Amino acid sequence: MTSATPPEPVTGPAGPVSGAVPEAASATRTAAAPVLSVRGLQAHVVGQQVVEHVDLDVAATGVTALLGRNGVGKTSTIKAIMGLISRTGTITLDGQDIVSLPTHKVAQLGVGYVPEDREVFSGLTVNENLRIAERPGHAHRYDLVYELFPELKQRASQAAGTLSGGQQQMVSLARALLNDNRVLLIDEPTKGLAPRLVQEVGKVLARAAEAVPVLLVEQNLQVVRDVADDAVVLTGGRSVHHGPAAEFLNDPEATQRLLGVSTGAEGAV
Ligand SMILES: Nc1ncnc2c1ncn2[C@@H]1O[C@H](COP(=O)(O)OP(=O)(O)OP(=O)(O)O)[C@@H](O)[C@H]1O
Numbered sequence: 001m002t003s004a005t006p007p008e009p010v011t012g013p014a015g016p017v018s019g020a021v022p023e024a025a026s027a028t029r030t031a032a033a034p035v036l037s038v039r040g041l042q043a044h045v046v047g048q049q050v051v052e053h054v055d056l057d058v059a060a061t062g063v064t065a066l067l068g069r070n071g072v073g074k075t076s077t078i079k080a081i082m083g084l085i086s087r088t089g090t091i092t093l094d095g096q097d098i099v100s101l102p103t104h105k106v107a108q109l110g111v112g113y114v115p116e117d118r119e120v121f122s123g124l125t126v127n128e129n130l131r132i133a134e135r136p137g138h139a140h141r142y143d144l145v146y147e148l149f150p151e152l153k154q155r156a157s158q159a160a161g162t163l164s165g166g167q168q169q170m171v172s173l174a175r176a177l178l179n180d181n182r183v184l185l186i187d188e189p190t191k192g193l194a195p196r197l198v199q200e201v202g203k204v205l206a207r208a209a210e211a212v213p214v215l216l217v218e219q220n221l222q223v224v225r226d227v228a229d230d231a232v233v234l235t236g237g238r239s240v241h242h243g244p245a246a247e248f249l250n251d252p253e254a255t256q257r258l259l260g261v262s263t264g265a266e267g268a269v
């Protein structure tokens, strides 16, 4: 196992757009070394550069939100971290450089991935979907999974393809939580869900983040407000803002400029 010098922390806005500089609360949270650090990430999809320069830290606890308008490179950033698309730059997990590792090694080291389209095996039962996700050599946290998703225990023998979208999302999250991961990368878990289920997934995310730190791509800003500690914002394949999530969401000018959505003061999205 190789080790790398930990990168300098991302302590404020990067790139041309100014934003909130983490203050006392965030400084306390980020005092511990980040579990995952990305610096100068570039990535290509079918020969096109879709990630131009991304810096981000995922704190060792809680949820770091990865935000931005459609098509700015959020999914590509996550896929690049997982090694699913070709990438350059520095990616360190607990100080170890993983940028040159293939996807299965990145996963083996404890990076869990919950993709945007859930990718459950529809012909397999819920239980089989979980069993197939078990990573050899790791503890399997069925206790945590069934505590978070009691419904999955009841539906263990049901074919995953017959579940609702929300239930399939639970299976997808459960598969990542089952393994003793160091960090989870979760891409738009509330996409396409009914409002009641969005809230439910939000609660599960908050509870999951007590067990493992999360990098969360999420368009629903109420969910971000409820669960995220820090926020990183991308525009055009670049990270342009880093700071406390609440501070960012409470800044209508910044959210309008960077997300195209005007958020209100505390308590309103
Ligand atoms: N397979 C692909 N072929 C061609 N272009 C792609 C492909 N995947 C992504 N892109 C392009 O790369 C850019 C970044 O896409 P990406 O999916 O990473 O954005 P995103 O921020 O996740 O968007 P969304 O909010 O819609 O999920 C977009 O311009 C997209 O069109």
Ligand SMILES: [Mg+2]
Pocket (backbone or CB within 6 Å): 074, 075, 076, 116
């Ligand atoms: Mg996406």
